[in-house]
Amino acid sequence: MSEIKAKREKWLAAMAAHVVEHGLTTASLRPLAKAAGTSDRMLIYHFGDKDGVIGALLETLAMGFTQGLDAALPEARFESPGALLHSVVGVMRSPMAAGYARVWLDIVAASARGELAYGRTGGLIIAGFTEWVLKRLPEGEDEDTARALLTVLEGTLVMDAVGHSDAADAAIAWFSGDRRQ
Amino acid sequence: MSEIKAKREKWLAAMAAHVVEHGLTTASLRPLAKAAGTSDRMLIYHFGDKDGVIGALLETLAMGFTQGLDAALPEARFESPGALLHSVVGVMRSPMAAGYARVWLDIVAASARGELAYGRTGGLIIAGFTEWVLKRLPEGEDEDTARALLTVLEGTLVMDAVGHSDAADAAIAWFSGDRRQ
DNA sequence: ATCATAGTGTAGCAAGTGCTACACAAATTC
DNA sequence: GAATTTGTGTAGCACTTGCTACACTATGAT
Numbered sequence: 001m002s003e004i005k006a007k008r009e010k011w012l013a014a015m016a017a018h019v020v021e022h023g024l025t026t027a028s029l030r031p032l033a034k035a036a037g038t039s040d041r042m043l044i045y046h047f048g049d050k051d052g053v054i055g056a057l058l059e060t061l062a063m064g065f066t067q068g069l070d071a072a073l074p075e076a077r078f079e080s081p082g083a084l085l086h087s088v089v090g091v092m093r094s095p096m097a098a099g100y101a102r103v104w105l106d107i108v109a110a111s112a113r114g115e116l117a118y119g120r121t122g123g124l125i126i127a128g129f130t131e132w133v134l135k136r137l138p139e140g141e142d143e144d145t146a147r148a149l150l151t152v153l154e155g156t157l158v159m160d161a162v163g164h165s166d167a168a169d170a171a172i173a174w175f176s177g178d179r180r181q
Numbered sequence: 182m183s184e185i186k187a188k189r190e191k192w193l194a195a196m197a198a199h200v201v202e203h204g205l206t207t208a209s210l211r212p213l214a215k216a217a218g219t220s221d222r223m224l225i226y227h228f229g230d231k232d233g234v235i236g237a238l239l240e241t242l243a244m245g246f247t248q249g250l251d252a253a254l255p256e257a258r259f260e261s262p263g264a265l266l267h268s269v270v271g272v273m274r275s276p277m278a279a280g281y282a283r284v285w286l287d288i289v290a291a292s293a294r295g296e297l298a299y300g301r302t303g304g305l306i307i308a309g310f311t312e313w314v315l316k317r318l319p320e321g322e323d324e325d326t327a328r329a330l331l332t333v334l335e336g337t338l339v340m341d342a343v344g345h346s347d348a349a350d351a352a353i354a355w356f357s358g359d360r361r362q
Numbered sequence: 363a364t365c366a367t368a369g370t371g372t373a374g375c376a377a378g379t380g381c382t383a384c385a386c387a388a389a390t391t392c
Numbered sequence: 393g394a395a396t397t398t399g400t401g402t403a404g405c406a407c408t409t410g411c412t413a414c415a416c417t418a419t420g421a422t
Contacts, residue, residue: 023294050410102293109290112283112342113204122343144351151352155336161293162303170325171332
């Protein structure tokens with residue numbers, strides 16, 4: 001019983017790693033199966049169809065994402081929103097996170113395309129991320145500050161992706177320097 | 182000679198429309214050809230290979246994009262960066278622009294994936310967009326304001342895509358209300 | 363021990379992918 | 393007018409896609 005669940009977890013971890021390196025929306029069953037050390041036949045058997053595989057994979061990725069964030073920046077209040085943004089951007093720009101950023105933008109694009117599973121997961125990730133930020137903002141900052149911070153962060157990911165980190169840096173500096181009092 | 186160029190323009194316009202509706206990175210030759218009223222055989226003949234088709238298509242899309250922006254918001258200085266951001270977001274959120282937003286996020290995701298043609302086009306679009314913004318900011322605002330504005334705008338696109346327009350709104354309000362003096 | 367169920371390997375199907383070979387017509391060059 | 397280039401339709405190749413049919417074994421319940 002539970003050995004099967006364990007096997008599926010192992011598969012999912014291996015497939016998640018594969019996806020982080022090779023992209024999510026371009027992934028097809030046979031490469032995924034190969035990465036997991038099994039066959040497409042088995043993936044379909046255990047997850048129903050490809051959507052089932054992707055759904056489970058999205059869940060795994062979302063968990064890995066927030067866990068990675070927690071590991072990189074343990075819970076502690078920063079002295080200012082700008083300082084927190086700086087730190088988070090630092091993490092997101094590290095080579096370790098590059099794969100996750102790629103996958104995240106894949107999820108965003110698929111959401112925009114109207115693919116429901118991706119959209120739901122994307123929304124959940126942002127919701128969790130908002131809480132995560134809120135717990136690290138200085139006492140007294142409200143949710144809107146967290147939302148604004150996250151929006152600037154997402155803009156940063158986009159700008160970085162198209163080679164305009166300069167634009168992102170301007171927004172970050174601006175967010176950090178010109179705070180409401 | 183020039184009739185052939187005209188034909189290619191017609192093809193590209195039709196394919197661009199198809200792509201705006203059905204997605205860019207998921208597009209394959211036969212559907213593209215069908216949208217253009219020709220055959221995959223002809224697309225390959227005239228553009229060399231699929232990359233040639235996509236490259237020409239990216240160029241067409243970038244042009245259409247900036248032209249659409251110009252048409253929606255003719256050149257005129259806004260009274261504040263916040264007012265400009267509001268207007269641009271209004272345009273980007275209109276149904277007319279939804280397709281372009283989808284394609285844009287496709288380009289961003291492909292750029293992040295390392296696909297060079299997409300990355301180059303994405304960078305060019307942002308560069309052009311920066312100039313566009315700069316010409317509409319109040320006299321005296323510098324390029325960094327344009328960059329920050331655009332980064333917030335990109336963040337807005339992402340947040341809208343995953344159903345968190347609330348977060349985008351917070352960032353926009355924050356950008357508009359708490360300006361440097 | 364029997365028998366059903368869960369799990370797995372092999373093989374393959376129908377559809378779609380980018381691209382090409384080949385034959386042929388139209389236009390251009392000499 | 394002959395020769396060559398340019399453009400186009402038909403057909404198809406080799407491959408990948410998601411998924412399935414079928415035969416088989418391991419495992420569990422009775």
